[in-house]
Amino acid sequence: MNQIEPNSFRAGPDEDGRFGLFGGRFVAETLMPLILDLEEAWKTAQGDPAFKAELDGLNSHYTGRPSPLYFAERLTEELGGAKIYFKRDELNHTGSHKINNCLGQILLARKMGKTRIIAETGAGQHGVATATVCARFGLPCVVYMGATDVERQAPNVFRMKLLGAEVIPVTAGHGTLKDAMNEALRDWVTNVESTYYLIGTAAGPHPYPELVREFQSVIGKEAKEQILAIEGRLPDMLVAAVGGGSNAIGLFHPFLDDKDVAIVGVEAGGKGLDGEEHCASLTAGSPGVLHGNRTYLLQDGDGQIKEGHSISAGLDYPGIGPEHSYLKDTGRVEYVPIMDEEALKAFQMLTRTEGIIPALEPSHALAEVIKRAPTMGKDQIIVMNLCGRGDKDVHTVAKHLGMNL
Amino acid sequence: MTTRIEARFSRLKDDNRPALVTFVMAGDPDHETALDIVKALPAAGADVIELGMPFSDPMADGPAIQKAGLRALKAGASLNKTLALVSEFRQVDDTTPIILMGYFNPIYIYGVEAFVADALKVGVDGLIVVDLPPEMDSELCLPALNAGLNFIRLATPTTDDKRLPTVLQNTSGFVYYVSITGITGSAAPDAGKVAAAVDRIKRHTDLPVCVGFGVRTAEQAAEIGRNADGVVVGSALVAAIESSLETGGGTAAVSAVTKIVSDMAAGVRSVSLAKA
Numbered sequence A: 001m002n003q004i005e006p007n008s009f010r011a012g013p014d015e016d017g018r019f020g021l022f023g024g025r026f027v028a029e030t031l032m033p034l035i036l037d038l039e040e041a042w043k044t045a046q047g048d049p050a051f052k053a054e055l056d057g058l059n060s061h062y063t064g065r066p067s068p069l070y071f072a073e074r075l076t077e078e079l080g081g082a083k084i085y086f087k088r089d090e091l092n093h094t095g096s097h098k099i100n101n102c103l104g105q106i107l108l109a110r111k112m113g114k115t116r117i118i119a120e121t122g123a124g125q126h127g128v129a130t131a132t133v134c135a136r137f138g139l140p141c142v143v144y145m146g147a148t149d150v151e152r153q154a155p156n157v158f159r160m161k162l163l164g165a166e167v168i169p170v171t172a173g174h175g176t177l178k179d180a181m182n183e184a185l186r187d188w189v190t191n192v193e194s195t196y197y198l199i200g201t202a203a204g205p206h207p208y209p210e211l212v213r214e215f216q217s218v219i220g221k222e223a224k225e226q227i228l229a230i231e232g233r234l235p236d237m238l239v240a241a242v243g244g245g246s247n248a249i250g251l252f253h254p255f256l257d258d259k260d261v262a263i264v265g266v267e268a269g270g271k272g273l274d275g276e277e278h279c280a281s282l283t284a285g286s287p288g289v290l291h292g293n294r295t296y297l298l299q300d301g302d303g304q305i306k307e308g309h310s311i312s313a314g315l316d317y318p319g320i321g322p323e324h325s326y327l328k329d330t331g332r333v334e335y336v337p338i339m340d341e342e343a344l345k346a347f348q349m350l351t352r353t354e355g356i357i358p359a360l361e362p363s364h365a366l367a368e369v370i371k372r373a374p375t376m377g378k379d380q381i382i383v384m385n386l387c388g389r390g391d392k393d394v395h396t397v398a399k400h401l402g403m404n405l
Numbered sequence B: 001m002t003t004r005i006e007a008r009f010s011r012l013k014d015d016n017r018p019a020l021v022t023f024v025m026a027g028d029p030d031h032e033t034a035l036d037i038v039k040a041l042p043a044a045g046a047d048v049i050e051l052g053m054p055f056s057d058p059m060a061d062g063p064a065i066q067k068a069g070l071r072a073l074k075a076g077a078s079l080n081k082t083l084a085l086v087s088e089f090r091q092v093d094d095t096t097p098i099i100l101m102g103y104f105n106p107i108y109i110y111g112v113e114a115f116v117a118d119a120l121k122v123g124v125d126g127l128i129v130v131d132l133p134p135e136m137d138s139e140l141c142l143p144a145l146n147a148g149l150n151f152i153r154l155a156t157p158t159t160d161d162k163r164l165p166t167v168l169q170n171t172s173g174f175v176y177y178v179s180i181t182g183i184t185g186s187a188a189p190d191a192g193k194v195a196a197a198v199d200r201i202k203r204h205t206d207l208p209v210c211v212g213f214g215v216r217t218a219e220q221a222a223e224i225g226r227n228a229d230g231v232v233v234g235s236a237l238v239a240a241i242e243s244s245l246e247t248g249g250g251t252a253a254v255s256a257v258t259k260i261v262s263d264m265a266a267g268v269r270s271v272s273l274a275k276a
Ligand SMILES: Cc1ncc(COP(=O)(O)O)c(C=O)c1O
Pocket: A096, A097, A122, A123, A124, A125, A126, A200, A201, A202, A241, A242, A243, A244, A245, A246, A247, A248, A313, A314, A315, A359, A361, A362, A387, A388, A389
């Protein structure tokens, strides 16, 4: 079942870290030797049964995997079309899919003998997950977070601090995820000997997009087994939100060669694609080079990167993992934008119909499901990645609903 | 064909002293002032000019150069205008080498082929592109070399003997040794370690080796220049431009820069290269 076919969509990246035109290793020379070391460590780990056993053990006993595949009966009824299933990674320890990647990478960092961990974070979910695994393994942790995000994700900032991490607010640019990533890269260049950069999404220089995808693919592998067990067949459609693209590629990757499964990635349309306030790099951007890889970016005619906007801090990134750029250009995955307002409505609908408070990121995926399900037959199946819980977002949502907490 | 860079280093070898390489950002604080600054650099003692190409996300730069790039972009800088600046400079100076330094994306968006052709046409001599390691040579390095531009690579403290040949392979003009693991404008490098690193690189190449990152005083320039073919100063100059803006910029910015450059030029001129 895991055999790669000749025309597989799952063959990338190649030796140079490319997914077609996209990916690569666009980094400063100071980092290059380290990135080659990381690639070695990653290759070794992939062939090492002990590494896999340790990660599997942590996934089940620390994170609580496998996460359930849940049939959303009331929502399905309400929408009156396709059967809707949620892959419930929001039930993971720390509240999102981010922990899957952090556990894998911290084991790599340990193998490489690194003694200090740095990370960037947008919504704070990756920061929390990183601070968590650092606490678990007793390593010092520094998290870079845009100053705007520090403000709108205050509960997660406090969580990181409780876990012993140092949170450094970044005021450069608009103070969001892209700026935090620049600052993390600057720290890494400065402390390259001791420090492991634990990237939070399936982007950055090779081998990060590949290894993050592999650590997140546990989502899609489980979902495939679970849907086969429950329904006896594969779903008709997968839907996931894309910020940098890690939860989405984690769900999608094991299904890429299943041609009858339609796949939809949902970007943050912010306040609409006509203006500047959105983060739809695939729908409205163009290929460029940033943060170590070539990928679709929001940029101007001079190659200057634009700031994105989304109500959801986790989607507020003007780039996207390179594999998604490849999947867009090959047409294997369809990418669509969802606006802030639509995500807010979806957030409330799920809360009321299923008793689940989702994060604002998967609320974008849900808004797309709400559009699609009614147009599909009752015998059809959608699997959506419910990749995070909404505790961190209650303040933001309250503000938008005109309430004061 | 001898490039301006090769001609300049060969003359400095005859003079038996290291080069002063100066970095300023194109379009900082605005196009006209930046042009005046660049025009004033050779007379103040700059042997080679590095001109920053402003980029919104300068991942390898410290606060001083980050701010310089943002000032320039705010004032309307673009890659087109950077090339125009070089063209205007070339009307008054046809010998001082000009190297464009920055990040790949603006060049990629301009179009590599068009950029290389236009850069040559306006009188650019070399390129330093921070986020293009040797693994990415087909992107810009090879087209630039084939067209006759120098491609100057950064070697760093993490570039060990095993990797040096890879880094040096398609490097021309000179080698830029980054004296610290870090971003521009960081702490001063340890002169002893730098000397050892320069010697190590010279065992692998005949190209001149210039040292930069963290050099800000005439004394440092002299000390590091004793063992290198050139010393690069950047953050100190753009920080001086920033301070000059409080007193109105313009000619104040020009004289703030030329004052530091003259000091440092005296520093490198106080050195005669130890080696033959
Ligand atoms: C719950 C949740 N979903 C999605 C994302 C977006 O990241 P990615 O696209 O890598 O899954 C984030 C990022 O913080 C998140 O917290």
